[in-house]
Amino acid sequence: MARALPRPNEASKPAGRANGARAVRAAARRQAILDAALDEFAAQGFAATRLDDVAKRAGVAKGTIYLHFRDKETLFQEIIRSVLSPVVTTVESAMQVDIPIRVIAGQLVEVFVREIYGTRRKDVIRLIISEGARFPSIAEFYYREVLSRVFAALRALLARAAARGEIKGDALIRFPQLMGAPVILAVVWNGLFDRFEPLDVRAFLNAHLDVLFGPGRAA
Amino acid sequence: MARALPRPNEASKPAGRANGARAVRAAARRQAILDAALDEFAAQGFAATRLDDVAKRAGVAKGTIYLHFRDKETLFQEIIRSVLSPVVTTVESAMQVDIPIRVIAGQLVEVFVREIYGTRRKDVIRLIISEGARFPSIAEFYYREVLSRVFAALRALLARAAARGEIKGDALIRFPQLMGAPVILAVVWNGLFDRFEPLDVRAFLNAHLDVLFGPGRAA
Amino acid sequence: MARALPRPNEASKPAGRANGARAVRAAARRQAILDAALDEFAAQGFAATRLDDVAKRAGVAKGTIYLHFRDKETLFQEIIRSVLSPVVTTVESAMQVDIPIRVIAGQLVEVFVREIYGTRRKDVIRLIISEGARFPSIAEFYYREVLSRVFAALRALLARAAARGEIKGDALIRFPQLMGAPVILAVVWNGLFDRFEPLDVRAFLNAHLDVLFGPGRAA
Amino acid sequence: MARALPRPNEASKPAGRANGARAVRAAARRQAILDAALDEFAAQGFAATRLDDVAKRAGVAKGTIYLHFRDKETLFQEIIRSVLSPVVTTVESAMQVDIPIRVIAGQLVEVFVREIYGTRRKDVIRLIISEGARFPSIAEFYYREVLSRVFAALRALLARAAARGEIKGDALIRFPQLMGAPVILAVVWNGLFDRFEPLDVRAFLNAHLDVLFGPGRAA
DNA sequence: GATGAATGAGGGTTCATTCAT
DNA sequence: TATGAATGAACCCTCATTCAT
Numbered sequence: 075m076a077r078a079l080p081r082p083n084e085a086s087k088p089a090g091r092a093n094g095a096r097a098v099r100a101a102a103r104r105q106a107i108l109d110a111a112l113d114e115f116a117a118q119g120f121a122a123t124r125l126d127d128v129a130k131r132a133g134v135a136k137g138t139i140y141l142h143f144r145d146k147e148t149l150f151q152e153i154i155r156s157v158l159s160p161v162v163t164t165v166e167s168a169m170q171v172d173i174p175i176r177v178i179a180g181q182l183v184e185v186f187v188r189e190i191y192g193t194r195r196k197d198v199i200r201l202i203i204s205e206g207a208r209f210p211s212i213a214e215f216y217y218r219e220v221l222s223r224v225f226a227a228l229r230a231l232l233a234r235a236a237a238r239g240e241i242k243g244d245a246l247i248r249f250p251q252l253m254g255a256p257v258i259l260a261v262v263w264n265g266l267f268d269r270f271e272p273l274d275v276r277a278f279l280n281a282h283l284d285v286l287f288g289p290g291r292a293a
Numbered sequence: 294m295a296r297a298l299p300r301p302n303e304a305s306k307p308a309g310r311a312n313g314a315r316a317v318r319a320a321a322r323r324q325a326i327l328d329a330a331l332d333e334f335a336a337q338g339f340a341a342t343r344l345d346d347v348a349k350r351a352g353v354a355k356g357t358i359y360l361h362f363r364d365k366e367t368l369f370q371e372i373i374r375s376v377l378s379p380v381v382t383t384v385e386s387a388m389q390v391d392i393p394i395r396v397i398a399g400q401l402v403e404v405f406v407r408e409i410y411g412t413r414r415k416d417v418i419r420l421i422i423s424e425g426a427r428f429p430s431i432a433e434f435y436y437r438e439v440l441s442r443v444f445a446a447l448r449a450l451l452a453r454a455a456a457r458g459e460i461k462g463d464a465l466i467r468f469p470q471l472m473g474a475p476v477i478l479a480v481v482w483n484g485l486f487d488r489f490e491p492l493d494v495r496a497f498l499n500a501h502l503d504v505l506f507g508p509g510r511a512a
Numbered sequence: 513m514a515r516a517l518p519r520p521n522e523a524s525k526p527a528g529r530a531n532g533a534r535a536v537r538a539a540a541r542r543q544a545i546l547d548a549a550l551d552e553f554a555a556q557g558f559a560a561t562r563l564d565d566v567a568k569r570a571g572v573a574k575g576t577i578y579l580h581f582r583d584k585e586t587l588f589q590e591i592i593r594s595v596l597s598p599v600v601t602t603v604e605s606a607m608q609v610d611i612p613i614r615v616i617a618g619q620l621v622e623v624f625v626r627e628i629y630g631t632r633r634k635d636v637i638r639l640i641i642s643e644g645a646r647f648p649s650i651a652e653f654y655y656r657e658v659l660s661r662v663f664a665a666l667r668a669l670l671a672r673a674a675a676r677g678e679i680k681g682d683a684l685i686r687f688p689q690l691m692g693a694p695v696i697l698a699v700v701w702n703g704l705f706d707r708f709e710p711l712d713v714r715a716f717l718n719a720h721l722d723v724l725f726g727p728g729r730a731a
Numbered sequence: 732m733a734r735a736l737p738r739p740n741e742a743s744k745p746a747g748r749a750n751g752a753r754a755v756r757a758a759a760r761r762q763a764i765l766d767a768a769l770d771e772f773a774a775q776g777f778a779a780t781r782l783d784d785v786a787k788r789a790g791v792a793k794g795t796i797y798l799h800f801r802d803k804e805t806l807f808q809e810i811i812r813s814v815l816s817p818v819v820t821t822v823e824s825a826m827q828v829d830i831p832i833r834v835i836a837g838q839l840v841e842v843f844v845r846e847i848y849g850t851r852r853k854d855v856i857r858l859i860i861s862e863g864a865r866f867p868s869i870a871e872f873y874y875r876e877v878l879s880r881v882f883a884a885l886r887a888l889l890a891r892a893a894a895r896g897e898i899k900g901d902a903l904i905r906f907p908q909l910m911g912a913p914v915i916l917a918v919v920w921n922g923l924f925d926r927f928e929p930l931d932v933r934a935f936l937n938a939h940l941d942v943l944f945g946p947g948r949a950a
Numbered sequence: 951g952a953t954g955a956a957t958g959a960g961g962g963t964t965c966a967t968t969c970a971t
Numbered sequence: 972t973a974t975g976a977a978t979g980a981a982c983c984c985t986c987a988t989t990c991a992t
Contacts, residue, residue, distance in 0.1 A: 121340035204423040245500035255474035281464035559778035642861040683938035693912035719902035
């Protein structure tokens with residue numbers, strides 16, 4: 075199991091001056107629980123995950139989980155909410171640069187491959203897809219904090235590109251989701267069918283860009 | 294909940310000669326259980342579904358379920374396996390006709406909208422996406438019985454289209470998944486975000502075809 | 513532990529014609545659970561009672577309890593509510609007869625000794641005293657269904673007695689509770705101090721009547 | 732919650748010579764814990780009381796409780812034992828004065844109302860009634876240290892009164908408990924039914940004395 | 951001494967599965 | 972065949988108690 079996540083926005087708990095040690099340990103434990111829980115939730119789904127296993131994997135006692143999270147559902151939501159948000163800003167920024175959409179799209183592929191597909195954030199996306207329907211607040215949070223922000227930036231980007239004549243029809247303008255569809259497929263495929271037929275995600279997404287914007291150079 | 298599914302290949306249990314009535318009743322019960330179970334599994338997921346609720350919804354006693362299915366998991370797999378297979382042949386057939394790929398693709402959109410998105414088969418796809426990782430045999434079955442067959446036909450279709458010059462680059466040839474990506478997105482979107490931002494699936498998929506093959510007439 | 517309760521108002525569940533056997537068994541099981549639970553609640557108090565023990569004592573599985581009672585608290589309240597009500601009518605009736613209060617009081621002592629102190633109803637009173645403060649609905653139910661009815665009848669009885677000159681001052685009229693005080697003491701004493709200094713309850717209560725109404729014959 | 736108790740016998744821990752300040756602080760903490768614990772035990776009962784709440788209410792950390800008391804049960808018993816004993820001497824003294832029993836009884840009513848019913852000692856009595864059965868050592872302690880001493884003095888008092896002809900029959904002689912019965916009822920009533928029907932305890936107890944000894948003047 | 955984070959046994963409740971009717 | 976009462980393993984969560992700081 076991938077253990078670490080590139081976490082740009084460190085800092086977390088203030089830790090004051092005095093017993094910083096204790097605060098640090100607490101934060102570490104909390105993170106260990108989050109990590110372990112993500113592993114378990116990703117592997118078993120929400121309902122089938124036992125907090126006993128989470129505790130064991132995190133190396134803490136069962137009761138310790140409850141020192142950091144109110145209950146199983148809160149723990150779950152905490153993971154979903156905390157893991158993806160950091161990338162949103164990165165993606166937004168990349169979209170706002172005033173260069174050809176084909177270039178930006180290529181950068182986004184790299185960001186996705188590196189920051190999401192190559193990390194456990196991929197599992198979080200899978201969890202949202204799998205469990206989102208049962209946790210309306212999660213779907214809502216994800217739509218509000220992630221999707222709508224990304225889509226806003228994407229629409230602006232597409233408008234600029236259209237103005238520059240980089241896009242042919244109006245399909246992408248009307249359905250920006252088309253740009254993200256292969257990303258979803260990649261995550262789903264990875265979870266279900268990679269062992270039967272592996273998918274080279276980077277190549278796959280770049281091929282998609284070729285379809286959208288005409289062939290680029292690199293793959 | 295959509296109650297009925299167009300089921301071309303009825304038949305199931307032979308029903309012998311004599312007490313055909315009994316066999317018919319048994320088959321009806323079995324189907325009622327399958328229907329009810331699909332509703333519940335789709336709404337709650339596998340682990341959170343209670344057989345009690347399935348029984349109640351099917352109008353049978355809890356024990357009756359065990360007369361037809363070995364256990365909860367078998368019931369689940371039975372649903373997954375039985376519901377999608379029928380469409381495969383339809384899709385294969387459509388792909389084998391020797392007409393422009395753009396036309397066939399348009400027909401496939403209609404098949405999808407009518408036979409899957411407009412029925413509970415959509416729920417089954419969602420279940421495969423959500424639970425497939427926990428049920429390797431399901432992923433495997435689905436890959437073998439559905440995906441690989443559809444992909445085989447699709448590859449042949451794409452080859453013919455390429456030969457005819459209907460396709461520009463080699464992206465689609467190398468990654469036929471690109472054709473299906475928006476279908477996955479549509480199913481996922483429907484489950485999670487339709488209440489925030491509804492998606493006109495037919496228009497969406499046709500827009501995708503416009504991107505792939507250049508604009509068609511219809512929308 | 514006293515196992516049976518004189519239950520004047522048999523009947524309970526209708527039991528129909530057909531599967532009366534099943535209904536009878538169900539009722540028996542339900543009663544076994546109530547009996548066992550009363551034993552445990554009386555011995556340990558509400559919070560310290562484990563349903564595991566109740567089940568064991570009742571000879572059923574733990575889950576069976578939940579077929580008959582929603583949860584531990586409901587089971588508890590059910591006991592409290594079902595056990596005492598039957599005696600209320602008896603007591604009311606006794607009080608309504610138009611004979612000297614001294615005689616009626618003597619009869620009430622007998623009723624108490626026989627129907628309450630000699631049965632597990634005594635435990636129920638103790639439970640009300642012990643746990644009532646934590647279960648407002650129980651105190652309220654008991655006040656409404658038992659106390660207020662008994663007090664109403666008692667006030668009428670006292671009024672008649674006063675009119676007949678059987679009572680000296682107005683103390684009893686103003687505080688009918690004085691008649692019941694030794695009953696409470698008896699129940700409490702029985703639970704706490706009988707092993708140090710047994711209390712002959714019948715004699716005790718009759719002595720109380722001597723104090724209230726002057727000496728009678730019997731003891 | 733009544734905070735203070737008239738505590739005639741202060742002193743507790745000797746406090747050595749040197750760091751008396753520390754000892755005083757320790758004693759204060761200990762008392763704060765006892766006070767908080769009584770509040771909680773009275774409100775929730777022994778089993779349902781959480782030491783967490785006690786600590787919070789006492790303004791100390793949970794671990795601190797264990798510096799002063801071996802465990803939850805010890806803390807409980809400590810309260811029971813420490814709170815009531817002080818009044819015993821007062822009651823004994825009042826009973827030993829050589830004046831009419833009616834007068835002494837009137838004084839006892841005042842003592843009860845002031846020292847017990849008006850303080851948290853009332854709660855302790857309630858706790859003994861509620862939990863005594865589960866803590867044999869408490870019932871035993873209470874019987875030995877309180878009841879038997881009070882009853883001894885009471886029997887002497889009654890003997891003197893009988894010799895003086897202040898008592899009619901032998902009921903009180905045989906069952907001195909009759910004198911205390913309304914006290915028990917008052918405490919129980921206060922906990923359960925006061926909100927439905929308040930009881931004027933002083934008037935109630937004096938009415939009882941009217942019954943026992945004939946009407947007095949004041950109330 | 952004082953703290954409060956950490957522990958882990960324990961208990962209420964659920965639910966897949968069985969089986970007597 | 973169909974039922975649904977009964978079972979009991981499993982799981983979430985609580986809380987008395989401990990102990991490193």
